[in-house]
Amino acid sequence: MPEMPEVQGLVEFLRGAMTGTTVTKVSVAAIAALKTYDPAVNALEGAEITGVERRGKFVVAVARSTDQSLYLVFHLAKAGWLRWYDHLPQTVIRPGKTPIALRVALSTGAGFDLTEAGTKKSSAVHVVRDTGDVPGIARLGPDPLDASFTRATLAALLSGRRTQIKGVLRDQSVVAGIGNAYSDEILHAAKMSPYALAATLTDDEIDTLFAAMSATLTEAVTAVTGKPPAELKDAKRRGMHVHGRRGEACPVCGDTVRSVFFADNSLEYCATCQTGGKILADRRLSRLLK
Incomplete structure (x- = not known):
């Protein structure tokens, strides 16, 4: 998408x-x-x-x-x-x-x-x-690359949401423009589990998430700027570190990129970078294995 x-x-x-x-x-x-x-x-x-x-x-x-x-x-x-x-x-x-x-x-x-x-x-x-x-x-929420979208904006959006952060980032009524691919990339850059609950993030984790979001999206926009439509999809694929790279080596730590499959899509993550080495259960409505 x-x-x-x-x-x-x-x-x-x-x-x-x-x-x-x-x-x-x-x-x-x-x-x-x-x-x-x-x-x-x-x-x-x-x-x-x-x-x-x-x-x-x-x-x-x-x-x-x-x-x-x-x-x-x-x-x-x-x-x-x-x-x-x-x-x-x-x-x-x-x-x-x-x-x-x-x-x-x-x-x-x-x-x-x-x-x-x-x-x-x-x-x-x-x-x-x-x-x-x-x-x-x-229904759109605020745009994360708008100058008015600050760390405080993100903190307010996350406050009280007992929802997995992956879903929050993909919810267009919360944050506009991020989908399955870039939510994977942002969470990998932030070294954060996709199943972390938004409301439980610490101040330091929100700082890290905001920085990862800004850097990931800015770099991705820069990578596609000036390219004709026929080249935009390939530019997106080349920029992905974990999304769509199941079975490949994480470019940060070298661990294997893993997937969790759902009805219509999947998420990709690195267990070493994001979940303390724990593997996410690969089933619908899966949750972090304990």
């Missing part, structure tokens, strides 16, 4: 490529991906793109028509991505016969497809007059 750093890299690319262009055509190939109907998606046609922003894991393209401001908002979910073309293909997209969910053509001849692999379709596209009308954006 694209997370904050890759989405930020995508936003920066699109901002440079799209700002000042006009939308000439919008084609919906997967009607289930379109979550709004008023305004209609073709209301974007003829509108000028004035900017591209990120809200958590959402991409927001800001458009201005003759009489209103509109926002094309999309979330790439688990298996979605954006395919950019300097010269948009003229082939007709056939609903149900392609991984393409949405195609946007621009006045420069460029454009993009939103695609989604697999059978479980969960990408979401919205056309709205106010980004607050997108439920996922309305």
Whole structure:
């Protein structure tokens, strides 16, 4: 799933490529991906793109028509991505016969497809007059790379939450933009068990977690800055120390990276670095073995 750093890299690319262009055509190939109907998606046609922003894991393209401001908002979910073309293909997209969910053509001849692999379709596209009308954006917690997000902000978010820290970091209503991959990376950098309860963290542990979060996300954003969409996924993989590296050696201590599998995903961690050598039980609703 694209997370904050890759989405930020995508936003920066699109901002440079799209700002000042006009939308000439919008084609919906997967009607289930379109979550709004008023305004209609073709209301974007003829509108000028004035900017591209990120809200958590959402991409927001800001458009201005003759009489209103509109926002094309999309979330790439688990298996979605954006395919950019300097010269948009003229082939007709056939609903149900392609991984393409949405195609946007621009006045420069460029454009993009939103695609989604697999059978479980969960990408979401919205056309709205106010980004607050997108439920996922309305529920977002603070952005951890915003200048206003301080150590005190994190401490307040963790206070009283008797929830495993892995789940807290992934909860978009608590902290916006972090998902499965970067929560693994942040906790590895902080040398913290994914099963530690948020409310029980000491002041020193919160200090360490805040520093790990800031450094991990900043480094990841730096790694993808300036890269086109086609290279962002590989840049993400290269930067991972534990996530997606089950069976490999931890780059810090050399121990084997281990996984815990759940219904739809897994977490990766290093027992030596994060759990005092204890192995996490590999079963649903597992907890730290005692």
